[in-house]
Amino acid sequence: MKAIELTGLEGFESLRVVEADKPKPGPNQVLIEVKAAGINFAELELTKGKYPALKPLPYIFGFEAAGIVVELGSQVKGVNVGDSVAAIVSSGGYADYATADAGSLIPVPKGISFAEASSIPVQGLSAYALLKFAAKPRSHETVLVQAAAGGVGLYLVQLAKIMGARQVIALASSRQKLDLVKNLGADTAVDYSEKTWPDQVRAATGGKGVDVVLEAASGEVGDESFKLVAPFGRVVFFGARNIHDTISSEKIQQLIYKNQTLIGFNVPTLGAEKIAECVPELLKLISQGRIKLFANTTFPLVEVKKAFEAVSNRQTIGKVVLTP
Numbered sequence: 218m219k220a221i222e223l224t225g226l227e228g229f230e231s232l233r234v235v236e237a238d239k240p241k242p243g244p245n246q247v248l249i250e251v252k253a254a255g256i257n258f259a260e261l262e263l264t265k266g267k268y269p270a271l272k273p274l275p276y277i278f279g280f281e282a283a284g285i286v287v288e289l290g291s292q293v294k295g296v297n298v299g300d301s302v303a304a305i306v307s308s309g310g311y312a313d314y315a316t317a318d319a320g321s322l323i324p325v326p327k328g329i330s331f332a333e334a335s336s337i338p339v340q341g342l343s344a345y346a347l348l349k350f351a352a353k354p355r356s357h358e359t360v361l362v363q364a365a366a367g368g369v370g371l372y373l374v375q376l377a378k379i380m381g382a383r384q385v386i387a388l389a390s391s392r393q394k395l396d397l398v399k400n401l402g403a404d405t406a407v408d409y410s411e412k413t414w415p416d417q418v419r420a421a422t423g424g425k426g427v428d429v430v431l432e433a434a435s436g437e438v439g440d441e442s443f444k445l446v447a448p449f450g451r452v453v454f455f456g457a458r459n460i461h462d463t464i465s466s467e468k469i470q471q472l473i474y475k476n477q478t479l480i481g482f483n484v485p486t487l488g489a490e491k492i493a494e495c496v497p498e499l500l501k502l503i504s505q506g507r508i509k510l511f512a513n514t515t516f517p518l519v520e521v522k523k524a525f526e527a528v529s530n531r532q533t534i535g536k537v538v539l540t541p
């Protein structure tokens with residue numbers, strides 16, 4: 218089969234198209250014929266060595282995939298050959314075939330394409346779990362979403378409203394992205410490539426500031442977002458970019474004086490039980506059409522470098538997908 222291997226940690230240039238053996242499912246696993254492999258921002262960071270390598274190099278890359286079950290491990294029950302599923306995979310999703318634990322399969326909801334479904338295992342469930350277990354927006358609160366037109370961002374904008382926030386302020390860097398997040402229910406969309414963006418956010422809250430910052434940007438955007446937090450507000454950290462630059466003694470001082478809270482969130486260490494709680498709740502919202510999925514940017518598997526280039530250059534909106 219065709220697959221994409223990560224061969225080094227020099228960025229996405231280290232990704233190579235290879236011929237590999239089809240993986241074999243273990244007793245509690247299934248084999249999936251991949252129809253769509255989702256790209257995640259963390260994978261770009263992984264290619265640069267910013268996260269610890271998942272396995273010894275080289276290995277077949279890709280956290281997740283959506284496709285059709287074509288083989289069952291000897292102990293698997295409750296799954297059938299032919300089922301349409303999405304999953305965090307065990308063997309690498311950027312490939313014609315991938316294995317996944319049978320217990321972690323997410324059924325593809327009716328009317329949802331494989332490309333759209335590939336956004337559910339990582340981006341959709343991360344956004345849902347982040348709001349449910351960490352941010353917990355309340356009915357009088359304003360939530361600030363950075364990179365709101367990204368994969369996680371589009372879910373956060375929609376879910377924050379559904380899960381109770383009074384006001385969602387979405388940050389993005391182009392007219393097209395701003396229009397989309399507004400259409401999806403953001404009360405205010407602000408272009409954070411403009412110098413005055415913090416003033417625009419403050420004005421949208423009547424000068425009060427925001428109650429919750431969903432923080433993945435760090436750098437200047439992270440610093441300015443922090444200053445926008447209202448008294449008794451909170452910042453949920455979920456991106457791992459340049460964390461060492463993000464928390465300064467001035468910020469700790471602000472937290473103390475303004476009675477604010479810092480919260481960390483990481484979906485891979487959240488635990489299977491909490492994720493399992495989120496799956497039916499999120500799938501219900503998707504099936505009801507209350508959450509719209511966006512996966513219009515697809516690249517053939519063999520053009521993986523072009524796909525990563527587009528992500529790197531901030532040219533993409535929503536889920537970015539590789540199709541074998």
Ligand SMILES: NC(=O)c1ccc[n+]([C@@H]2O[C@H](COP(=O)([O-])OP(=O)(O)OC[C@H]3O[C@@H](n4cnc5c(N)ncnc54)[C@H](OP(=O)(O)O)[C@@H]3O)[C@@H](O)[C@H]2O)c1
Binds near residue numbers: 366369482529530531
């Ligand atoms: N903690 C967790 O469990 C968890 C789980 C999933 C994801 N995450 C984190 O959530 C964040 C979003 O992930 P994602 O997969 O949704 O990302 P994505 O779809 O690739 O979205 C990336 C968006 O980020 C913005 N951006 C800002 N600075 C950028 C830069 N230097 N390079 C490229 N894009 C930049 C761009 O939008 P603009 O042009 O509008 O700025 C871009 O559209 C990442 O930091 C990821 O690590 C964390």
